[in-house]
Amino acid sequence: MCLDNKPHREDNNADDREPADKTTQAISPVTFSDAQRLLQDPSLEIGIDKVELCAPITTVNITPYECDKFTMHQSVATGGSWLLTKELSGGQTIRISAFFRGDATGGSITATFNPSQDGPLLGLDAAQPFLEEAFHEMMDVSAVAVPQEDVRIQRLDLAVDFSPIADMRMFFVAARAVKPRPQWHSVHYAPGSRRGETIYHKAKTVGEVRIYDKSAQAGLSEPTVRFEASLKRRPLKKHGLDTLGNLSEARLRAAFDDLMTPFYPGTTPILGLNDLLEEGVKTRHLAEAIGARLLKECGLDPGYPDARVRQHRKIWNQLGLASTDELHQLGGLAP
Structure with missing residues (x-):
């Protein structure tokens, strides 16, 4: 069994980035009950799958001709919004968008990217250089008004992979039986859909939990399931993960555990x-x-x-x- 460690793609592209998990469990192949138990393993490092950063800006350092998309806002003199797509040193695509005002009152800039794009999941230590690089990309095209540690995190996706899966159909039969948290709702996409079999537990203002067939979605040769928690502003603030300077392994683990609680064996969420x-x-x-x-x-x-x-x-x-x-x-x- 491989827990977040180097699922092989069919095209076998080389990728020497360190995977999130640094432990190898002596269970193979993986059943749903195995995954439930291993999710709670404290030695399991949580991978970072997607990040959205946001910061205030005072000016922009880019012309409309350098943007992928530029829109003028008639209500704000010489103001506008733009979108720019770039590539980080690890090959990850980063989308940078900004809104600015032409009356010297500034604006805001947003950067969205996946540190683990096209490779194994990266833990916090391995993802840090790309988070820093994303900040510098934001600085290159605008005058960011706050230091790196105060850049806000608006979305953070945390994930763990399990492979090889013993029986994909039975794995999802068991996963569908898990009841969502109170006030959340569940959505199921059957196998054969474009994204592969997927289970969502969603709450509009909190975020969502996804369990999906990663091997179908990414074309992996080994049957792989990903457990992914997408945190938005409220849970990010609740767990102290709302700025880059607050990121820590302990906080990532606590936030992941909080959203994944329904999938842990013998647990029933009790709320305040x-x-x-x-x-x-x-x-x-x-x-x-x-x-x-x-x-x-x-x-x-x-x-x-x-x-x-x-x-x-x-x-x-x-x-x-x-x-x-x-x-x-x-x-x-x-x-």
Whole structure:
């Protein structure tokens, strides 16, 4: 079994970049239960699959003729937006876009790239030179107003590969049985689709988890499945991963574990009050559920219809609380 280590492409292109995982497990081939267990292995280094960086700028150092696409904005004198595609030293494609104002109030620049493009997954140490190079590419075409460590991360995809898979069909049968986190929804693409068999667990404001047939998607000779967590602004801020200067192995691991929890064996996500609100539970529904529980403990009937009562019960179960005393402790409320 190979865990994030050098899946071979059919064209056998040479790539000497270090893969994310530095351990070799003595299990081959891999079943879904193997993958569940190995996901929690602390020696497994998390790979970085895609990054989107953003920073404020004061001026631009590029003419419209050097851009792939340039758009003037009539409402802002001499202002506009542009898109430029370049290549990093490792062969990765980087897309740089910017919006700027012509009235000396500056603008912003965004850079999107995949450090592990066309090669094995790279861990944080191996990806750092490309993150630094991406910052310098942003500096080459604009006057970035913040130092490298303060550049914001707007999206961060973390991933782990498993290969060889014992039985791809049975692997995805087991993966489809995993229930998504509360307030998330799941989407399944059958095998034979353009992207290969894929399972998504999604939440609009949080991010998504993808499990997909990497060998079908990338043309790998060895049957490979990728577990990938895509973090957006809220989870990035929650785990302290919202700037380049805050990146660390421990934080990457904590963020990956947080989104992948449903796929770990024997785990049921228990959420706090803020977690529920972040994942889409309306404040009034949360307040109703708490209020209804308090009234019932006082022997009073809140009088809600059955559908609303079921909704309250679901919220209470997600909080994982047995009594309102635990709620007081959780929220710092006085009994």
